[in-house]
Amino acid sequence: MYNDLMELHTCLWNEVDVFDFEDDDFLPLSIQFPELRIRSHRSVEDFLAVADQADLLLTWDFEEGWYQACPRLKTIYTPAAGSDWVSPDPNEGVTLIQGAFHGLILAESVLGALLYMNRRMPDMMRNHRDRSWDRNLQRNTRILGNQNVLIVGLGNIGTACAKLIQSTGAKVIGLRRKPAKADTDGIETRSIDELENLLPWADHVILLLPGSTGTDHFMDPNLLRQMKKGSYIYNFGRGNALATADLLPSLDNLGGAFLDVTDEEPLPDESPLWHHDKVMITPHSSCVCREYKPLFLDEVMSHLRESFFYE
């Protein structure tokens, strides 16, 4: 057992309610780990003033310059779905632990989006608004279970999505930069280099790419042109991978787009995406739910138990 008194600091305020951790949220931590001194901050200044005492940090973001203020820091935990906002330690002394729980939440949002587009819900909503009892609007739909789904970016989140989508019977292929030889967790996995060849096969293409600069405008006009007529595109990764200017002309050929992320966020009022008949926008909210904070803290507590407080 690790016996020193450790300080765990938190910088987890956020403008989105379910991502905004308040003192009460940390009660499970203090109950489980009486050895920890928990200090929660509501501003960068508050944190930096005492950063030299922090052994562990829970934070949404971290700038490279802050490392020198944190000589005791061992581990940073971030609840974000990606490491975009935490600069790596140039001295490689500090470990970054990212939450792995997002897949559980996001998979439901993604499957909901697939069923939503597949069942022509944008049209059905308009029909509802017009009080029209049109039983032919969905005549060209097919069962999702008979369709092909391509997941571009098969990390933790993509794998969770693939598994849930597969339970409908749909055929799912996941693409990653370095595919394992064997399939990943029962998901057929191929190299991202095969994307162009697989696009004409897919009825639904789900972008789940990380937000690094290498993915800027990844889904370019040439790739969009390879998509099957009437197929759907989904972006639940980062907005930079799909430029609005590239997407718009391709919508003539596509069935539609469901975007949880956009290349500019918040999406500006004047964006033509807002009023395009084939586009559904959600405000980067695919992970917004009441379980977000407890799921993150459960993972933090598991890691603390394994790494610092094992018996």
Add this chain to the structure above:
Amino acid sequence: MYNDLMELHTCLWNEVDVFDFEDDDFLPLSIQFPELRIRSHRSVEDFLAVADQADLLLTWDFEEGWYQACPRLKTIYTPAAGSDWVSPDPNEGVTLIQGAFHGLILAESVLGALLYMNRRMPDMMRNHRDRSWDRNLQRNTRILGNQNVLIVGLGNIGTACAKLIQSTGAKVIGLRRKPAKADTDGIETRSIDELENLLPWADHVILLLPGSTGTDHFMDPNLLRQMKKGSYIYNFGRGNALATADLLPSLDNLGGAFLDVTDEEPLPDESPLWHHDKVMITPHSSCVCREYKPLFLDEVMSHLRESFFYE
């Protein structure tokens, strides 16, 4: 092998495109069973004029008086999801075979509806229309996988729905008039008599009752009052089970209602359901898809092979 030349008649016209069988749709039948003489009709009169030659009949409906015109009739096949429209043979000489394929289609519509309501899509759509980037609208949502789902009417369709919903991790209980001792296909099954006790437990209540008169206004004001605050009700069975007049006052307490069937169909223009914020209506279309006709004919062909054309 059954060697007589048999006549298979069809009365499968319908105003809904995907339910309207045309001559081409029967090609697989004539290819598989060259021994069958297939005669497809587009009106009752056409059929009744030659009904005395029919050995087998594929039909959406059948009136009791027609049996006396069909002395050779052995089996009626109906693609409807229920036996509402085929009167039973008073002499019990004719077997009625109902399609069992609906669950495959309906399960996706029902899961889509659950995810739709659970993720607050009616609010999200309004938000979209207002071009509002409100990341707090879904703050009170919870993962469907952590919730309780009650299926009222666990036949073939209910079982297919239960299985697909369970793949999210949700806890599902199915109610039926005569529950098997053991669970049905891995679905926890209880007697319909326990409904009142289970309503306060359920986050989502899915009505999948048949349209017999015994189910008129089944989900009455007393039962609606037992539902958990903020929970959702879905009707994908028959509209008679849930009266609009009973549902409306209960919506103050509920999270919302997703109705694929209504007590009057088409739902009249003046129905207050159309513009209620918490209600989503689809026009009895949960089974509308391109696979409907081929799936039904596959089942008919299996039955023909087993019953009349076995080697």
